[in-house]
């Protein structure tokens with residue numbers, strides 16, 4: 001089980017935190033249902049570099065909605081013990 005925590009403080013919210021959450025939600029549903037927990041959090045005190053996302057114990061700054069898929073492949077799937085290369089590429 002991996003936990004993704006997305007900052008929904010006001011600064012991150014303005015930078016697209018809700019789209020980031022929605023992006024993760026869709027990826028989890030498609031690729032890792034039931035093994036990734038998605039949570040919101042109050043300000044993580046990195047407001048200048050939002051959106052701030054925490055994956056397990058690793059804090060990532062500057063996550064924009066368009067980065068979500070890469071972050072998922074590079075940080076979430078490996079944390080689940082999956083090879084990032086194996087994921088299918090999906091276009092919207």
Ligand code: FES
Nearest residue numbers: 009012044046047
């Ligand atoms: S509002 Fe997200 S780090 Fe402060």
